[in-house]
Amino acid sequence: MSPRERASSVTRAFRAPRQGTSAQISSRNASTPRALTSGGPPDPPLPLESLFDAAPEAWVALHVRSTSTNDIAVAPTIASSESAAALAHLAEIAGGFTSRVSLEPPDAVLLEVRGSFRLFGGAQRLCRQLLDRCGAAGYALHWSLAPTPLAAIVLARAGQGAIVLARDRLVGLLAPLPLALLRWPDDALERLDSVGVRTLGAALRLPRAGFARRFGPKLLLTLDQLTGAAPELRRPVARRERFRAQVEPAFELQTVALVLQHLEPLLDELERFLRVRQSGIDWLKLRLQHRSHPPTRLDLRLATAELQASHFAELLSLQLSRITLPAPVLRCELRSGVLQAFVAQSESVWRPGEHGGGAGRESPALIERLRARLGSDAVYGLCLVPEHRPERAFGIAEPSAAPPRSTAQTWWTARRPLWLLREPEVLIDAPQGLQLLEGPERIETGWWDGREVARDYYVARDGSGAEIWVYRERLPPHAWYLHGVFG
Amino acid sequence: MGQATCDTTAEPSLERLLEHPAIWRGRSVARTATLSTGCTRLDDALPGGGWPAAGLTEILTARSGLGELRLLVPLLARLGAQPPPRWAVWVSPPFEPYAPALIAAGVPLERQLVVRTAEPAWVIEQSLDSGGAALVLAWLAPGVATSVTVLRRLQLATQRSGAPAFLFRPLTEASRTSPAELRLVFEPHVTGGRVQLLKSRGGERKPLELRWQEFSLQGNALQEHALQEHDDVAS
Numbered sequence: 001m002s003p004r005e006r007a008s009s010v011t012r013a014f015r016a017p018r019q020g021t022s023a024q025i026s027s028r029n030a031s032t033p034r035a036l037t038s039g040g041p042p043d044p045p046l047p048l049e050s051l052f053d054a055a056p057e058a059w060v061a062l063h064v065r066s067t068s069t070n071d072i073a074v075a076p077t078i079a080s081s082e083s084a085a086a087l088a089h090l091a092e093i094a095g096g097f098t099s100r101v102s103l104e105p106p107d108a109v110l111l112e113v114r115g116s117f118r119l120f121g122g123a124q125r126l127c128r129q130l131l132d133r134c135g136a137a138g139y140a141l142h143w144s145l146a147p148t149p150l151a152a153i154v155l156a157r158a159g160q161g162a163i164v165l166a167r168d169r170l171v172g173l174l175a176p177l178p179l180a181l182l183r184w185p186d187d188a189l190e191r192l193d194s195v196g197v198r199t200l201g202a203a204l205r206l207p208r209a210g211f212a213r214r215f216g217p218k219l220l221l222t223l224d225q226l227t228g229a230a231p232e233l234r235r236p237v238a239r240r241e242r243f244r245a246q247v248e249p250a251f252e253l254q255t256v257a258l259v260l261q262h263l264e265p266l267l268d269e270l271e272r273f274l275r276v277r278q279s280g281i282d283w284l285k286l287r288l289q290h291r292s293h294p295p296t297r298l299d300l301r302l303a304t305a306e307l308q309a310s311h312f313a314e315l316l317s318l319q320l321s322r323i324t325l326p327a328p329v330l331r332c333e334l335r336s337g338v339l340q341a342f343v344a345q346s347e348s349v350w351r352p353g354e355h356g357g358g359a360g361r362e363s364p365a366l367i368e369r370l371r372a373r374l375g376s377d378a379v380y381g382l383c384l385v386p387e388h389r390p391e392r393a394f395g396i397a398e399p400s401a402a403p404p405r406s407t408a409q410t411w412w413t414a415r416r417p418l419w420l421l422r423e424p425e426v427l428i429d430a431p432q433g434l435q436l437l438e439g440p441e442r443i444e445t446g447w448w449d450g451r452e453v454a455r456d457y458y459v460a461r462d463g464s465g466a467e468i469w470v471y472r473e474r475l476p477p478h479a480w481y482l483h484g485v486f487g
Numbered sequence: 488m489g490q491a492t493c494d495t496t497a498e499p500s501l502e503r504l505l506e507h508p509a510i511w512r513g514r515s516v517a518r519t520a521t522l523s524t525g526c527t528r529l530d531d532a533l534p535g536g537g538w539p540a541a542g543l544t545e546i547l548t549a550r551s552g553l554g555e556l557r558l559l560v561p562l563l564a565r566l567g568a569q570p571p572p573r574w575a576v577w578v579s580p581p582f583e584p585y586a587p588a589l590i591a592a593g594v595p596l597e598r599q600l601v602v603r604t605a606e607p608a609w610v611i612e613q614s615l616d617s618g619g620a621a622l623v624l625a626w627l628a629p630g631v632a633t634s635v636t637v638l639r640r641l642q643l644a645t646q647r648s649g650a651p652a653f654l655f656r657p658l659t660e661a662s663r664t665s666p667a668e669l670r671l672v673f674e675p676h677v678t679g680g681r682v683q684l685l686k687s688r689g690g691e692r693k694p695l696e697l698r699w700q701e702f703s704l705q706g707n708a709l710q711e712h713a714l715q716e717h718d719d720v721a722s
Contacts, residue, residue, distance in 0.1 A: 365617060365619070366574070366613065366614060366617035366619045366620070367600070369613055369617070370602055370610060370613065370614075373606075373609075374602065374603075374604050374606075374610075377603075378602060378603045378604055379600065379601070379602050379603075380600075380601050381596070381597065381599060381600055381601070382584060382586045382589070382596045382599050382601065383586060383596060383597075384586045384587060384590055384596060385586075390585075390587075393586065393587050394583070394585060394586030394587060395586070397596075399574070399600050415588075415591075416585060416587045416588040416591060417585055417588055418556050418557065418560070418584065418585055418588045418589070418592075419551075419552055419556070419580075419581070419582035419583065419584065419585060420582060420583045420585040421582055421583075422582070422583060464549070464550075464553065464675060465553075465674070465675035465676060465677070466552060466553040466554060466675045467554065467675075468552075484582075484585060485551075485552035485582060486552075486554065486557070487551065487552035487553060487554055487555060487556045487557070487582075
């Protein structure tokens with residue numbers, strides 16, 4: 001770099017920004033409102049003026065280029081569901097960069113990224129990543145970064161990929177742009193045109209009081225919002241709360257392995273969806289559609305909220321390995337359950353139980369693996385039910401790491417067996433072969449719900465010497481039943 | 488005096504030398520980590536003074552429900568109370584584990600995980616390898632052929648994970664070989680049971696008659712303790 005060049009760059013860096021002057025975006029001063037070049041060298045440090053004057057907010061506008069026509073006046077009329085879906089998808093992508101995303105129907109998305117600069121390594125890199133992501137999703141965009149949302153939109157509509165961080169530089173950039181970019185009502189634009197006001201700079205130079213009297217305070221407010229003199233409040237975009245995606249391959253999927261292969265991109269998308277929201281799901285539904293058969297459905301229930309695509313893929317493959325496809329698959333559809341807050345935890349170097357690794361905790365992963373292969377009914381925990389009828393005094397519970405409850409809630413006084421038979425067995429020759437050890441304990445209850453029991457329970461020893469729990473019906477024919485084993 | 492010091496130092500050093508894990512003397516028990524059974528006489532009879540802490544134990548009975556589960560209730564209660572919360576996995580139990588009785592014995596219900604499956608070996612290995620299981624109790628149905636290879640695999644899984652697994656098997660399997668670390672036959676006896684070791688690394692081979700009263704149920708002991716404290720405060 002020659003001394004002269006260096007001197008010019010220094011003067012450029014310290015040049016006092018003047019408000020209201022018209023500045024041309026040219027290759028000469030491209031370093032301050034820098035044009036974005038993809039794949040170029042790494043970002044040079046921000047000019048000093050940007051560091052001093054950077055506005056508290058930095059808005060990126062993403063303006064979808066209309067493919068059918070470039071006529072701006074037509075744009076509002078094609079606010080179809082298609083463009084709404086495109087904006088929602090763009091907002092989705094933008095959610096990966098900031099939490100402040102706002103829609104500007106019919107064709108723009110705004111995101112405030114000032115707080116994300118440090119994470120992404122500067123404004124340029126952030127914008128480059130954002131555009132790469134949008135480009136990968138197949139969107140042709142105009143974009144711009146400016147201190148106010150309206151200025152960002154206007155610059156984007158003008159097709160200028162500019163990064164403006166300082167509010168002082170903003171007016172200079174906006175001044176030469178046509179007034180029509182503000183999308184004001186046609187009659188206002190025509191009247192302004194008739195007095196020779198065709199650019200934003202000319203409109204900004206008009207006397208404020210006269211402008212407000214002729215065109216109303218609303219348009220004046222727009223001008224103030226454009227330069228940042230008045231704040232503009234943007235409504236943040238409401239996010240989808242569930243994930244739903246489907247894939248329809250070009251050919252019918254014959255094997256489970258192929259289905260899994262086609263599910264992979266969906267699961268990756270699911271992971272991105274969840275990461276943006278910092279949430280996980282504990283419930284995932286898969287629907288495989290066939291040509292003539294009813295669809296195959298799979299429910300994946302997890303013990304704790306998860307978001308990793310590889311984890312879902314492993315559990316889905318375990319579940320799919322259990323079933324046989326009735327027919328080739330035409331379409332795969334994934335639906336998530338309600339999102340839940342997800343807190344990532346660092347993993348240990350050693351797996352629990354592995355050599356050198358300590359004992360693990362009761363792990364949800366074990367339950368998920370078992371359930372994925374055996375079905376969710378086959379794996380359960382136990383709980384106590386406050387009920388005198390022995391067959392109803394225990395219940396099947398969701399295995400959980402709930403804190404231990406007080407064991408002082410034992411309401412029975414006599415011994416209880418460790419095993420209970422699912423159905424009491426009739427003892428035909430009782431009580432001859434039995435040696436009654438304890439009892440009777442009379443249990444007579446449940447008349448209110450139609451499952452009345454009236455029994456005398458005994459602890460007995462059978463012929464082989466094992467202790468068993470038997471009862472005798474109090475009602476005729478006074479049959480004896482085996483109900484439990486003290487095993 | 489020099490003689491005396493020599494004697495006193497020689498004995499501990501010899502003891503220390505014999506403590507070396509590579510030295511094994513006939514008739515001595517294998518030096519493996521064990522878990523107390525909760526019954527002093529059973530502890531004394533078992534090699535190392537308890538259940539293998541990381542090994543496969545087979546308990547053979549004529550049929551299910553003769554009292555063999557009661558051998559393990561103190562262990563279930565103790566492991567359930569130990570700090571990192573881990574599962575006690577019940578694989579294909581023959582009946583329903585009865586929650587009121589478990590609570591009364593001090594077994595924490597929220598740590599019990601029941602798995603009903605036709606593939607018990609897979610579940611046992613998964614549970615052990617996950618590191619989330621404190622112990623595994625498994626009932627292999629009489630009809631299910633269990634090869635030595637499978638048992639060997641399970642024995643290795645217990646060693647890998649450092650958690651014990653207990654297999655309840657029919658008495659007819661007693662004649663077959665098994666790679667389990669400990670095998671014993673249980674049969675009911677007056678107010679207790681009789682335990683006969685079939686295979687062990689050391690330990691007594693004589694049949695041992697146990698009474699249920701000898702099993703100290705930690706849960707009950709704790710409750711009594713708490714009651715006493717309560718009385719103290721009241722008085």
